[in-house]
Structure formats: C-alpha cells, structure tokens
Amino acid sequence: MIPGAFEYHRPSSVREAVGLLAKLGDDGRAIAGGHSLIPMMKLRLATPAHLVDLGGIADLKGIRADGNDIVVGAMTTQYELIGSDLLGSKIPILRETSLQVADPQVRYVGTLGGNVANGDPGNDMPAVMICLGATYQVMGKGGERRVAAREFYQGAYFTALEAGDVLTAVRIPVPPAGHGYAYEKLKRKIGDYATAAAAVVLTMSGGKVASCSIGLTNVAETPLWAEEAAKILTGSSLDAATVKRAVAAAEAITAPASDARGPGAYRTKMAGVMLTRALARAKSKARG
C-alpha cells in the first residue's frame, strides 16, 4: 500500500508550522508520530497534498513541572511518558494508560499530542485527560489559547482545533498526594482499541470518597466525562449499592456503535464493568 503523493515540510519552530498550515489550509495536514495518519494515508482515506512534520520542533518535546501543573510537550512519545519519573510519581495514571496503548513499537513513536488531538474516540488519552481536568495549549493564527479537554471533543474526529492550529502541549493539574487511580481497558488483543475503558481518579478521607472524576473511552462519538456518576460516589464509602447506582448513571450516558468489538448494548455493559473494576482498584491505592 502506497500513500498518495504529497509535498513534505519539516518546520523547526511552532510559528513556522502554524504559518505553513495557515497558508496551506485544507491541503495541509500536521503529522506527529504518524501512527494514525500514515495508515489512513496508505488506505487513501487521507490524501493531504502537503504534510507538515512536527518532528523537528524541539519546543514540542519534554515534560516539566509548572506550579501545580505538569506540562507535557505535544511531541512527547508514549515511551517517554512511561519513562518519566516525574509523571510516575505525580500522575501515575499516565504511565498505567500509556502501557495499554497499542504495542511497544507504536509507543516509541506515537505521541501524546497526536493521541489527544486526533479526535479518534478509540484513543485512550483523551478520556484520561478529561478525567484529570487537563487543558490543551493550542497555537493558531491568532496566537496561543487554552482549551479544556472537557470542552475539546465535539464528535468523532471533530475537535476545537481549527485549520492552522497546532496543539503544542498538554497541561495537567497534579492530583492530590495519596489519590487513587486506575485505567481499566477491555480489548480483544494487544494493539486493539478499547471495547470500553474507564479512567478513575479519586481521593478518600476517613473511608469516604472526598473527590472523584471519571472518564470513559470509546463508548460514544467522543470521550465522556461521567460527571453524574462521580457525584453519586462522592461522600460514599464505595459500598456496592452506591457503586451500582453510579455505574448505571455512567452507562446511561454511553452511546457506543455496534461493530466488530460487539453490539452497542454489550459495550455499554463493559463500560460499566470497567468502571466497577477501576473504582475498586483506585480505592485500594488511595490513602485516607
């Protein structure tokens, strides 16, 4: 399989990349790790006339603390996320999630920015970013702006990004020390997208849930923030009856397609099972 012909650009700064993409309009496409885009190009489902490779922009790399946030450059690979001691100690759900993304070769090349910016409901990081309350830094024609992950996703492959925009970094607030977390993903095999998956971050105080946030992957056109389910759980001891009510509330907001991963009704139930497991595991890790 050979992709359609295109012209290749390799800018060395964000400003240059934004300028190129603004000029090229619909003919141009940014490429990060390329592990979603290149397969699409080989199938001729994507036929950009110009590719703007973000791989030569040093500013898009790296993981750094900034106050109570950790800022991850968009071109940081899954492999680099897994290897980061800073993330491992402060936001360990990211390492846990990265290890469930695709396979080793893909993780060496696939980037966080590509994963969250593509708008593919099958990608794992968007629901985790929604769960964590992350913000995306976007550079466009009009300068830099910040978009909350919870407001970024509009439909399958439709996001708040406009022509000429480049997502430059992901800004993640560090959850309180002692928080519990889990990302539970059901997949048919390594490398597969989730049949359903659930991300949970919670804090406990005196045996009760003090705060809770839940994200769901691949059970709707967009990643989901299960706000109502988290509200039901807050203040509870995660007793079986309350968990059951919360899981029902989470299942109620899903609308998965029926596909090779199973009928929609099955995938909704699996989202509930993943959430139940993620809550139990997050609780076991939480202090307080």
Place this chain on the structure above:
Amino acid sequence: MAKSQVAMKVNGKTAEALVEPRTLLIHFLREQLSLTGPHIGCETSHCGACTVDLNGKSVKSCTMFAVQANGADIRTIEGMANPDGTLHALQEGFREMHGLQCGFCTPGMITRAYRLLQENKSPSEEEIRFGIAGNLCRCTGYQNIVKAIQYAAAKLNGVPFQEAAE
C-alpha cells in the same frame, strides 16, 4: 512531486538517495538498498515484520516515511551478526531453541528483541511476552521465541541458559 535527498546510516554504512516524500522506509530499505530482511507483512502497523532499530528504538518501518528517517542510525537484521561473522546471540538462540518455523516474522522478532535486551538485560518471561507484543508469529505459538530470547539474554550475560521446566 519533488524528490528529497536523504542520508542515513544503515548497518554502519552511509546510504544516500533521492526519494519521493511518500516512499515508506520499508520500501526504501528493500527496494533502494536491497535490504530485504525487514519484511512487509500486514502493512497496517500491526504485525511487526518490518521492525528495524532506529536511533535506539524499535520502529515499524512500514509506518514511517523515508524522509522522516533522514539522519537516522538504523540497524536491520542484515546488521545483526557479530563483526567476525558469527551469529549474534539472538540469532543463535532462535536457531538453538527452534524459535522459527516459516521464518517470515524472524527478522522483526530479532531486531525487536535486540532493543528489548538493550533496555532490560534479564527480562522475565512476562516481560519478554509484553516486550514482543508488537510482533506477530503465526507458526510457533511464541513458546520457542520466548526461549530463544531467554537463551540470548543468558549468553549475553555470560550465565548458563536453563530452560524452564514445562
């Protein structure tokens, strides 16, 4: 479409060529450099038969354009043997442990296992299986591939290889 000049180090030798931007690295290696060790299997980034070592990472060469590898340092199965021509410990392990049957996945398996052992000198069986999860084999059922990698790890660490009881 204008061609681009690329230069990269492949198995220790500099390779320079003009390529179309859409030329995939696997096609460049196989068709322009005649390195037919890396195989084209699924072409959809799943099977890992096209795996090469690129700048210290295992990469599926069917999912990267040759222009993106400009300046890279690449190793394929053709560059795996020891400088004196003897087999690399991994190649020897695959032979001794019957780690291949049809052999189609083997170049990708060995280049991937090479990087795995660079990062983890004594992987457990579970770590090996997780580490080669991006490489599919349709013949062996993986048992003997895992043993071959354990054999190589032992040899590289200078300790006797002991096959686990089954």
